[in-house]
Amino acid sequence: MLEELAQEGALQELVEQYFRSSFTTENPIITQAVKRMLAAGGKRLRPRLTLLAVQACGGDPTRHLHLAAYMELIHVATLIHDDVVDRAATRRGVNATAIDFGNRTSVLAGDYLFAWIFKNVTANYAAPIPQVLSTTLAEICDGEVLQLHALGELDTTLAQYVAIAKRKTASLFAAAAECGARVANAATQEIGALRTFGECYGVAFQMLDDLLDVTAESAVLGKPAGNDLAEKKMTIPLILALARADVPFRTSVAGYFSGDETSLGPILEAIERQGGVAATRREITHWIEDAKRALQPLPEGAAKKRLSGLADALLE
Amino acid sequence: MLEELAQEGALQELVEQYFRSSFTTENPIITQAVKRMLAAGGKRLRPRLTLLAVQACGGDPTRHLHLAAYMELIHVATLIHDDVVDRAATRRGVNATAIDFGNRTSVLAGDYLFAWIFKNVTANYAAPIPQVLSTTLAEICDGEVLQLHALGELDTTLAQYVAIAKRKTASLFAAAAECGARVANAATQEIGALRTFGECYGVAFQMLDDLLDVTAESAVLGKPAGNDLAEKKMTIPLILALARADVPFRTSVAGYFSGDETSLGPILEAIERQGGVAATRREITHWIEDAKRALQPLPEGAAKKRLSGLADALLE
Numbered sequence: 001m002l003e004e005l006a007q008e009g010a011l012q013e014l015v016e017q018y019f020r021s022s023f024t025t026e027n028p029i030i031t032q033a034v035k036r037m038l039a040a041g042g043k044r045l046r047p048r049l050t051l052l053a054v055q056a057c058g059g060d061p062t063r064h065l066h067l068a069a070y071m072e073l074i075h076v077a078t079l080i081h082d083d084v085v086d087r088a089a090t091r092r093g094v095n096a097t098a099i100d101f102g103n104r105t106s107v108l109a110g111d112y113l114f115a116w117i118f119k120n121v122t123a124n125y126a127a128p129i130p131q132v133l134s135t136t137l138a139e140i141c142d143g144e145v146l147q148l149h150a151l152g153e154l155d156t157t158l159a160q161y162v163a164i165a166k167r168k169t170a171s172l173f174a175a176a177a178e179c180g181a182r183v184a185n186a187a188t189q190e191i192g193a194l195r196t197f198g199e200c201y202g203v204a205f206q207m208l209d210d211l212l213d214v215t216a217e218s219a220v221l222g223k224p225a226g227n228d229l230a231e232k233k234m235t236i237p238l239i240l241a242l243a244r245a246d247v248p249f250r251t252s253v254a255g256y257f258s259g260d261e262t263s264l265g266p267i268l269e270a271i272e273r274q275g276g277v278a279a280t281r282r283e284i285t286h287w288i289e290d291a292k293r294a295l296q297p298l299p300e301g302a303a304k305k306r307l308s309g310l311a312d313a314l315l316e
Numbered sequence: 317m318l319e320e321l322a323q324e325g326a327l328q329e330l331v332e333q334y335f336r337s338s339f340t341t342e343n344p345i346i347t348q349a350v351k352r353m354l355a356a357g358g359k360r361l362r363p364r365l366t367l368l369a370v371q372a373c374g375g376d377p378t379r380h381l382h383l384a385a386y387m388e389l390i391h392v393a394t395l396i397h398d399d400v401v402d403r404a405a406t407r408r409g410v411n412a413t414a415i416d417f418g419n420r421t422s423v424l425a426g427d428y429l430f431a432w433i434f435k436n437v438t439a440n441y442a443a444p445i446p447q448v449l450s451t452t453l454a455e456i457c458d459g460e461v462l463q464l465h466a467l468g469e470l471d472t473t474l475a476q477y478v479a480i481a482k483r484k485t486a487s488l489f490a491a492a493a494e495c496g497a498r499v500a501n502a503a504t505q506e507i508g509a510l511r512t513f514g515e516c517y518g519v520a521f522q523m524l525d526d527l528l529d530v531t532a533e534s535a536v537l538g539k540p541a542g543n544d545l546a547e548k549k550m551t552i553p554l555i556l557a558l559a560r561a562d563v564p565f566r567t568s569v570a571g572y573f574s575g576d577e578t579s580l581g582p583i584l585e586a587i588e589r590q591g592g593v594a595a596t597r598r599e600i601t602h603w604i605e606d607a608k609r610a611l612q613p614l615p616e617g618a619a620k621k622r623l624s625g626l627a628d629a630l631l632e
Contacts, residue, residue, distance in 0.1 A: 025454075026454075026458060027457075027458045027461055027462070029461050029465065030457070030458075030461060078427075081423050081424075081427060084400060084419055084420065084423050085419065103400055103401065103419065104400065104460075104464055105461060105464060107397050107400050107423055107426075108397075108457045108460050108461050108464070109457075109461070110423075110427070111394075111397060111426070111427075111430070111453065111456075111457045112453075112454055112457035112458060112461070114427070114430060114431075114453075115430075115450050115451075115453035115454035115457060116450075116454050118434055118446070118450035118453075119447060119450040119451050119454055122438065122443070122446040122447050122450060123447055127438070130434070130438040130446060131435060131438050131439055134431050134432075134434035134435040134438060135431075135435050136431075137427065137428075137430075137431035137434075138341075138342075138428055138431035138432050138435055140427075141343075141346070141424045141425075141427045141428035141431060142342060142343045142346075142428060144420075144424050145343055145345050145346060145421060145424050145425070145428070146343075148420055148421060148424070149345065
C-alpha cells in the first residue's frame with residue numbers, strides 16, 4: 001500500500017509540474033490569473049479520480065496526465081466565474097480573482113480557459129470525451145442557476161438539494177472518473193461503475209462542504225464559518241434541521257434571511273441542536289457507501305482500494 | 317437577383333424560426349435569458365455568412381441552418397457576458413441581462429450557452445469544426461482582454477487596434493464563413509478564401525461600429541453616442557485623430573479619460589475636425605476591398621455576389 005501511495009503521489013506531482021511549468025496560454029494576463037488560482041492549492045481530487053480510474057481499468061495513467069489536468073482546469077474556470085460579484089456585492093468571502101482583476105477580466109479569463117480546454121480536448125481526444133465534458137459544463141451551470149433560484153427557499157427538500165448537488169458538483173467528479181475509464185478503453189460496465197462512483201463521491205463531497213460551513217472553525221475553512229448561510233444557501237444541515245425543527249427555529253432562520261444579521265451564531269448552534277449535523281453525517285455515510293458499492297464490477301487492485309479509501313477519507 | 321434575395325430571406329427566416337420555436341435548453345431561466353437577447357433583434361450577419369459560404373461552395377444551405385444558428389448563439393453568449401458589470405459600474409449603457417438577471421445569472425447563462433453549443437457541435441460536426449469554434453472563442457476572449465488593458469492608452473497604434481479587432485470581432489466572422497465552406501466540402505483554397513473574406517469583413521465591421529459611436533445619433537444606435545469614448549475605448553476614429561492631432565486635442569482627451577466629463581461633446585467634434593472620421597472611412601474602404609478581393613478564387617454566382625454586396629453595404 002505504501003508503494004502505491006508513493007506511486008499516486010508521483011503521478012500527482014507530474015500533474016503539479018504541468019500546472020507550474022508547461023501550462024500556458026497565449027494571453028499572459030489570463031495565464032497569470034489561472035496560475036495564481038492553481039498555486040492557491042486544492043486537493044486536486046478531480047485529476048486524482050481520472051488517474052485512478054485509468055489505473056483501475058488497466059490503463060497507463062502517465063499517458064493521461066493532461067486529461068487529468070483538464071478536470072482541475074474546468075474546476076478552476078468555474079471558481080474564477082464564481083468569484084464574479086453582483087453590483088450589490090452578495091458575497092462576503094474573499095473574492096480573489098474578481099477583486100484583483102475585476103469582474104470583466106474574471107469573466108473573460110474563465111471563458112478563455114473553457115475555450116482553451118475544449119480546443120485541446122477536441123484536438124486530442126476522440127468522441128465521446130469532448131461531449132462528456134461539454135455536457136458536464138452545461139450541468140454545472142444548470143445546477144448553479146437552480147441553486148441561485150433556491151436561495152432562501154426554506155421549503156427546499158432533500159431531493160431538490162441532491163438534484164442540485166448532482167449537477168453543480170458531482171457531475172464533474174462523475175465525468176473525471178468516466179473519462180479516465182474511457183481513455184483506458186474500459187468495458188461499458190466499468191465506465192458506468194466509475195461514473196456512478198464519481199457521482200456518489202461528488203454528492204458526499206458537496207454535503208461535507210456544507211457541513212464544514214456549519215461546524216468548522218473559520219481558520220480551517222479559509223473563509224468565515226456560516227458563509228453559506230450568510231449567502232442564504234439552502235445547505236443540507238439547514239434543510240435537515242428545518243425538517244426536524246420547532247417553529248421558533250424556522251422563524252429565526254427566516255428572520256436572518258430577511259436581514260437580521262445578529263442571529264447567525266444562535267442559528268449555527270440550533271442547526272446542531274435540531275439534529276441537522278448528525279442527520280447530515282448519516283446522509284454522507286450513505287452516499288459514501290453507495291460510492292464504494294459502485295466499484296464492485298471493477299477488478300480488485302491498488303487503484304480500486306485507493307478510490308474506496310478516498311471515499312472513506314471524506315468522513316475521517 | 318430579386319429571386320436570390322428572396323431565397324436568402326427565406327433561409328434567414330428558417331434560422332429565425334429555429335430561434336423562436338425549436339431553440340430550448342434544459343434550464344428555463346437560461347432559455348428565457350437567451351431568447352430575450354435573440355428577440356431584441358440583430359442583423360444575424362454571422363449566420364448569413366455561414367449560409368452564403370455554404371452556397372458559394374456548392375453546398376445546400378438548408379442542411380446547415382443549425383450550424384449557422386450556432387454562430388449567432390456564440391455571439392449572443394459573448395454579449396450576455398459583455399453585460400456583466402464591475403462593482404464600480406464601468407459601463408454607462410443599458411446592461412440588459414446583468415441588470416434584469418444579475419451578474420451571477422448572466423455569467424452562468426453565458427457559460428451554459430457556450431457549453432450547450434459545444435455539446436451540440438461536437439455531437440453533430442466532424443473535426444475540425446469543433447476546434448475552429450473553440451479556437452475562435454479563445455481568440456474573442458483574448459482580444460477582449462487585450463482591449464481591456466488598452467483602455468485609455470492614448471498611444472495605441474493602428475496595428476495594435478487591428479490585432480485586437482481581428483481577435484475580438486473578426487475571428488467569429490472568419491469562423492462563420494470558414495465553417496460554411498468546410499461543411500460544403502470546399503477545396504482548401506475556397507476555405508481559405510472565405511476565411512479571409514470573413515476576417516476582412518469583420519475588421520471593417522468593427523471599424524464601422526467604432527465610427528457610428530462617434531458620428532451617429534443616439535436614437536439610431538440604441539445607445540448613447542460617445543459610449544465607447546465614455547468607456548475609454550481606443551476606437552479607430554480616436555486613434556487616427558490622435559495620430560493627426562495638435563497637442564490641445566490630446567490634452568483634452570487625456571483630461572476626459574481622467575474624469576473631466578464635460579468635454580465629451582467637444583471631443584467628438586474634434587475627432588471629426590482632426591480628420592479621424594474621414595481617415596476611418598478610408599480604412600474601412602480598404603478592408604472592404606480586401607474582403608471582396610479574397611472572394612476571387614470562388615466560382616461566380618449569386619452567393620459570391622451577395623457576399624460582395626454585404627461587404628459593400630457596410631459603407632452605404
